[in-house]
Amino acid sequence: MSLFKAMTLEVTGVGDFKRAIVTSGGVGLTDIDMRTMRSKKIDNLYFAGEMIDLDGPTGGFNLQVCWSTGYLAGVSAAAAR
Numbered sequence: 118m119s120l121f122k123a124m125t126l127e128v129t130g131v132g133d134f135k136r137a138i139v140t141s142g143g144v145g146l147t148d149i150d151m152r153t154m155r156s157k158k159i160d161n162l163y164f165a166g167e168m169i170d171l172d173g174p175t176g177g178f179n180l181q182v183c184w185s186t187g188y189l190a191g192v193s194a195a196a197a198r
Contacts, residue, residue: 141172143164143168143169143170144156144164144168144169145170149164149169153190153193154189155194155197161194161197163190163193164186165183165186165187165190166179167179169182169186
């Protein structure tokens with residue numbers, strides 16, 4: 118975790134509007150148990166929303182993915198305790 122907190126990034130420019138509303142990348146679907154949103158590689162690690170490698174139009178689609186996967190990850194993590 119300290120690696121990410123200490124990482125320095127330099128902004129070199131901005132994109133146009135089309136690029137501003139798209140996210141890409143994230144944790145691959147093959148690395149996630151989609152029934153629980155749990156990592157297949159690291160115990161007790163759950164993923165939700167834009168951390169997951171899903172691409173789609175902004176607005177309702179990505180909001181629903183965030184809500185649904187967040188709920189499922191939270192319920193699953195609580196049940197695993």
